[in-house]
Amino acid sequence: MLNVSGLACSRGERRLFADVGFSLAAGEWLHVQGENGSGKTSLMRLLVGLSPADAGTVSWRDGATPSVEFRRDLIYLGHHAAVKEDLTPLENLRLAAALDGIELDERAALAALIRLGLRGREELPVRVLSAGQKRRVLLARLLTRPAVLWVLDEAFNALDVAAVKLLGDLIAEHLAGGGMAVLTSHQPLPVPGGKALVL
Amino acid sequence: MNAFFATVRRDLLLAMRRKSEVLTAVFFFVIVTSLFPLGIGPEPVLLKKIAPGILWVAALLATLLGLPRLFAADHVDGTLEQMALSPSPLGLLVAGKILAHWLLCGLPLVLLAPVLGLQFDLDASALGILTLALLLGTPLLSLIGAIGAALTLGVRGGGVLLALLILPLYIPALIFGAGAVEAHIAGLEVGGHLSLLAAMLVLAAFFAPWATTAALRIALE
Amino acid sequence: MRQSLIQWFKFASPQSFYPLAGRMIPWFWAAAAIFGISGLWISFFVAPTDAQQGEGYRIIFVHVPASWMSMFIYLVMAFWAGLGLALNTRVSAMMAQSLAPTGALMAALSLWTGALWGKPMWGAWWVWDARLTSELILFFLYLGFMALQAAIDDPRRADKAGAILALVGVVNIPIIYFSVKWWNTLHQGSTINLNKAPSMAQTMLWGMLLMALAFWMYSIAVALMRVRAIILERERHTEWVKHAVE
Numbered sequence: 235m236l237n238v239s240g241l242a243c244s245r246g247e248r249r250l251f252a253d254v255g256f257s258l259a260a261g262e263w264l265h266v267q268g269e270n271g272s273g274k275t276s277l278m279r280l281l282v283g284l285s286p287a288d289a290g291t292v293s294w295r296d297g298a299t300p301s302v303e304f305r306r307d308l309i310y311l312g313h314h315a316a317v318k319e320d321l322t323p324l325e326n327l328r329l330a331a332a333l334d335g336i337e338l339d340e341r342a343a344l345a346a347l348i349r350l351g352l353r354g355r356e357e358l359p360v361r362v363l364s365a366g367q368k369r370r371v372l373l374a375r376l377l378t379r380p381a382v383l384w385v386l387d388e389a390f391n392a393l394d395v396a397a398v399k400l401l402g403d404l405i406a407e408h409l410a411g412g413g414m415a416v417l418t419s420h421q422p423l424p425v426p427g428g429k430a431l432v433l
Numbered sequence: 434m435n436a437f438f439a440t441v442r443r444d445l446l447l448a449m450r451r452k453s454e455v456l457t458a459v460f461f462f463v464i465v466t467s468l469f470p471l472g473i474g475p476e477p478v479l480l481k482k483i484a485p486g487i488l489w490v491a492a493l494l495a496t497l498l499g500l501p502r503l504f505a506a507d508h509v510d511g512t513l514e515q516m517a518l519s520p521s522p523l524g525l526l527v528a529g530k531i532l533a534h535w536l537l538c539g540l541p542l543v544l545l546a547p548v549l550g551l552q553f554d555l556d557a558s559a560l561g562i563l564t565l566a567l568l569l570g571t572p573l574l575s576l577i578g579a580i581g582a583a584l585t586l587g588v589r590g591g592g593v594l595l596a597l598l599i600l601p602l603y604i605p606a607l608i609f610g611a612g613a614v615e616a617h618i619a620g621l622e623v624g625g626h627l628s629l630l631a632a633m634l635v636l637a638a639f640f641a642p643w644a645t646t647a648a649l650r651i652a653l654e
Numbered sequence: 655m656r657q658s659l660i661q662w663f664k665f666a667s668p669q670s671f672y673p674l675a676g677r678m679i680p681w682f683w684a685a686a687a688i689f690g691i692s693g694l695w696i697s698f699f700v701a702p703t704d705a706q707q708g709e710g711y712r713i714i715f716v717h718v719p720a721s722w723m724s725m726f727i728y729l730v731m732a733f734w735a736g737l738g739l740a741l742n743t744r745v746s747a748m749m750a751q752s753l754a755p756t757g758a759l760m761a762a763l764s765l766w767t768g769a770l771w772g773k774p775m776w777g778a779w780w781v782w783d784a785r786l787t788s789e790l791i792l793f794f795l796y797l798g799f800m801a802l803q804a805a806i807d808d809p810r811r812a813d814k815a816g817a818i819l820a821l822v823g824v825v826n827i828p829i830i831y832f833s834v835k836w837w838n839t840l841h842q843g844s845t846i847n848l849n850k851a852p853s854m855a856q857t858m859l860w861g862m863l864l865m866a867l868a869f870w871m872y873s874i875a876v877a878l879m880r881v882r883a884i885i886l887e888r889e890r891h892t893e894w895v896k897h898a899v900e
Contacts, residue, residue, distance in 0.1 A: 651811055
């Protein structure tokens with residue numbers, strides 16, 4: 235479904251990587267590894283279509299990307315918090331869905347936040363939450379946004395032990411349901427199987 | 434279309450949580466227009482003559498004041514990235530943000546202008562024309578300004594650069610906006626001025642969101 | 655057809671454009687010198703003294719071509735910038751970048767000579783004449799373009815952002831020009847107009863034409879020199895530049 239071939243990227247004059255290729259089918263996931271500055275984040279941004287590649291192609295369901303179909307099937311969570319500090323977790327989740335053109339009712343949003351362990355925090359402004367809790371608000375989008383391909387950049391950072399296990403479970407469930415995932419991280423991930431790509 | 438209204442609703446909600454940012458531009462508008470009589474002298478004839486120009490220039494600068502923030506917060510916290518990757522067209526979301534910007538920064542100026550016009554001894558019909566011209570002109574300012582805001586997003590000295598890029602492009606709006614009121618005071622027909630303002634607004638409404646979207650995608654690379 | 659397309663794209667690569675530009679530069683300099691000398695000779699010694707304006711009018715031989723060039727260069731710049739954005743050809747964007755300072759110089763020259771002309775003719779260094787005002791705004795547009803490109807570190811992003819600005823500017827220039835003209839006729843305070851110059855003598859027209867050609871050739875030569883410098887700077891890490899500089 236996801237086919238990547240010959241991707242190359244340079245930052246300024248420095249060549250980060252060249253000729254990166256892999257493919258993912260339903261239920262598979264890829265662990266992108268590498269040192270700091272090896273281009274993991276750049277690869278993620280090329281993959282989702284935020285920045286243009288120097289060379290190479292990314293195709294999704296045999297179609298070229300970026301396309302609306304690809305974006306409909308994609309969820310990308312990067313380093314940024316991507317939540318609004320002045321809004322509550324509930325508002326954040328529902329407005330993010332509305333921007334994506336999805337009507338998300340309060341019950342479903344609440345259920346997602348509770349699953350992420352934010353019971354009782356849903357009406358507080360995100361400003362007062364801890365870094366790990368903000369991260370959980372963002373991760374709740376994985377539950378409220380139906381997407382086939384999850385691209386998660388350093389998603390396990392700033393999470394406590396319980397949250398790491400929870401995210402691992404979420405990813406495993408997603409894969410079991412025929413989803414795909416591309417993950418970056420330095421440490422071993424609590425998700426079984428998976429292909430590896432070292433930059 | 435739902436995504437468009439969702440963006441407007443989101444930006445209005447965010448502004449309501451942080452009212453001071455909206456009020457800054459409004460206060461700026463009031464203070465700048467009040468400074469001119471102090472600098473020039475209280476002569477009613479002269480003040481009446483320069484009132485349209487002063488109010489329009491102040492509106493231009495007040496709009497400019499809020500523009501760097503149009504995309505900056507969303508850029509810093511990563512929500513802009515999410516918008517660019519959303520299945521909804523980015524152009525639609527951008528148009529929503531521009532509309533919200535006008536509702537927050539432009540509309541208050543339109544509503545305040547008649548009150549400030551009284552300081553300059555404008556009569557009721559001139560105030561009406563002033564309000565109408567601003568009603569057509571301020572969305573134009575928001576639309577053109579959005580292009581500049583997107584181009585200077587995350588750039589060193591972005592605020593000053595934004596002024597340099599955008600102010601020359603504001604000149605037609607200034608000429609026809611202030612010109613409408615001046616023509617009315619001079620007893621001339623104002624239909625031409627207002628039609629041209631409206632025509633420029635339509636043109637900008639078509640092209641500005643598109644150019645802004647292209648500039649935002651470049652800024653996100 | 656296909657053959658010629660490939661030819662064009664060949665020169666769209668910096669590596670093959672660099673030597674080509676190098677070969678063209680001396681020719682354009684020579685042409686600029688020939689046209690410039692003959693143009694200046696006509697404008698100083700052949701063209702008759704103007705009955706109303708005396709000798710001072712001779713500054714229009716510089717002023718008018720400079721104004722033409724400043725407007726024309728913006729169009730060319732926007733064309734290259736747009737081409738670079740659409741086809742992703744690197745040299746196009748570099749051409750746009752190299753034209754901007756020359757365009758700004760022409761606009762500045764036009765404003766400066768306009769002021770020099772205005773002082774004896776109108777008794778003021780600056781009048782809010784529609785053309786002078788448009789020229790001033792055009793000068794600001796050039797400055798904005800250069801400032802934006804200078805402020806962005808990544809050259810690829812700078813090219814694209816500059817291209818969008820140049821295209822927005824090109825859409826706006828006619829609107830700005832006509833609105834300023836309209837504004838000027840509405841406020842008929844000063845009834846001075848550059849248009850009202852008496853019908854030009856044949857020799858004056860020739861002088862102006864030659865000067866315009868000289869400015870053209872100069873602009874092309876300087877733009878090519880600048881684009882060569884930009885190519886070297888941006889491609890300094892490639893093998894061919896290392897060979898070319900040796």
